[in-house]
Amino acid sequence: MYHSEIIGHGMYVPPGVVTNHDLSKIMETSHEWIVQRSGIEERRWVSPEVTTTDLALKASEEAIANAGIDKSEIDCILFATVSPDHDFPGSACFLQPKLGLKEIPAIDVRQQCSGFIYAMSMADAFIKTGQYKTILIVGAEVHSKGLDKTTKGRDVAVLFGDGAGAIIMRRKEVKDCLKDSFIWSTHLFTDGSSAKDLWLEAPGMALGPERLTHEMIETGKHYPYMNGKKVFANAVRRMCECTILALEANKLKLEDIDLFLFHQANMRINQMVAQELKIPEDKVYNTIQKYGNTTAATIPIGMAEAVKAQKLKKGSLVANAVFGSGFTWASAVYRW
Numbered sequence: 001m002y003h004s005e006i007i008g009h010g011m012y013v014p015p016g017v018v019t020n021h022d023l024s025k026i027m028e029t030s031h032e033w034i035v036q037r038s039g040i041e042e043r044r045w046v047s048p049e050v051t052t053t054d055l056a057l058k059a060s061e062e063a064i065a066n067a068g069i070d071k072s073e074i075d076c077i078l079f080a081t082v083s084p085d086h087d088f089p090g091s092a093c094f095l096q097p098k099l100g101l102k103e104i105p106a107i108d109v110r111q112q113c114s115g116f117i118y119a120m121s122m123a124d125a126f127i128k129t130g131q132y133k134t135i136l137i138v139g140a141e142v143h144s145k146g147l148d149k150t151t152k153g154r155d156v157a158v159l160f161g162d163g164a165g166a167i168i169m170r171r172k173e174v175k176d177c178l179k180d181s182f183i184w185s186t187h188l189f190t191d192g193s194s195a196k197d198l199w200l201e202a203p204g205m206a207l208g209p210e211r212l213t214h215e216m217i218e219t220g221k222h223y224p225y226m227n228g229k230k231v232f233a234n235a236v237r238r239m240c241e242c243t244i245l246a247l248e249a250n251k252l253k254l255e256d257i258d259l260f261l262f263h264q265a266n267m268r269i270n271q272m273v274a275q276e277l278k279i280p281e282d283k284v285y286n287t288i289q290k291y292g293n294t295t296a297a298t299i300p301i302g303m304a305e306a307v308k309a310q311k312l313k314k315g316s317l318v319a320n321a322v323f324g325s326g327f328t329w330a331s332a333v334y335r336w
């Protein structure tokens with residue numbers, strides 16, 4: 001059977017830094033509140049003309065160059081995002097021509113903060129069945145254009161940032177299961193009964209004769225709503241559960257893992273997961289301080305930054321755990 005390997009990575013964040021102090025000028029919040037509750041010090045926001053697929057393009061180009069392949073070798077694109085350029089077609093359809101690629105399948109993955117691991121899992125399955133050989137997976141978000149930046153929306157607005165990350169996954173014939181670089185496992189979960197605890201209600205076909213009305217805009221239904229405490233508690237619980245499951249499935253102990261790359265929603269969530277599982281601090285790599293929550297982009301951004309920081313090296317055994325709207329959660333284990 002074929003396996004799949006991550007052969008290239010890339011990331012891109014827009015240059016516009018927005019500090020907590022900047023936010024405190026436009027809404028009632030403070031640097032201290034944001035850092036204490038979330039660990040976030042700053043995030044990036046795009047300028048008005050920049051789109052999600054613009055960020056995705058830059059991250060993808062870096063991943064292609066890093067993989068040392070010609071882009072014509074890519075035979076499928078999987079694009080994880082919660083902030084698409086348009087409702088339809090999917091953002092992968094807009095990215096494909098920007099990359100100068102033709103006719104290969106370009107698929108959007110709509111699994112919010114868990115989207116990138118869902119896409120990795122789908123790519124792994126495509127490669128294992130022999131359907132595709134070299135897959136570009138990208139996670140990209142422009143949140144800044146969709147947040148309520150007044151005091152009313154401050155519980156959500158301070159947490160999210162813009163950014164993109166990408167990897168190339170390619171077919172690999174594994175000779176040594178323990179030493180070769182390849183994806184060992186992915187595990188995916190959803191509990192749709194909590195769908196409305198973190199959601200964007202409008203525009204929506206479920207809303208009556210019109211998917212978007214002036215009234216919906218006046219009442220802020222076009223901004224994300226989050227039941228923060230419920231999300232927090234479930235994130236800790238589910239990320240712990242799916243990490244343990246991934247380790248058990250691979251007959252691994254915590255100490256076998258070289259690096260834990262968790263979703264970046266809130267530093268306190270990751271600290272509680274590490275505490276609960278007794279993971280030493282130096283084995284967890286966080287980027288939330290600089291970028292906030294970039295949803296589907298946090299995992300590939302984490303990979304790229306961890307490589308730069310020399311925390312992630314060829315041969316490292318990595319565990320990912322993510323949690324997000326849906327609720328969805330997922331884990332992955334692979335040798336880098």
Ligand SMILES: CC(C)(COP(=O)(O)OP(=O)(O)OC[C@H]1O[C@@H](n2cnc3c(N)ncnc32)[C@H](O)[C@@H]1OP(=O)(O)O)[C@@H](O)C(=O)NCCC(=O)NCCS
Nearest residue numbers: 029030033037113154155158228229231232265266323324
């Ligand atoms: C959002 C979150 C940081 C809020 O932290 P919390 O400890 O639950 O805070 P609370 O909701 O109890 O709010 C405490 C107070 O701070 C206020 N507050 C909310 N946002 C604020 C902000 N940005 N600045 C200042 N005060 C704020 C609230 O209005 C509330 O005031 P009140 O006590 O007068 O009513 C936290 O719930 C969280 O991180 N949840 C998970 C978020 C997440 O991970 N989302 C993405 C998942 S993928």
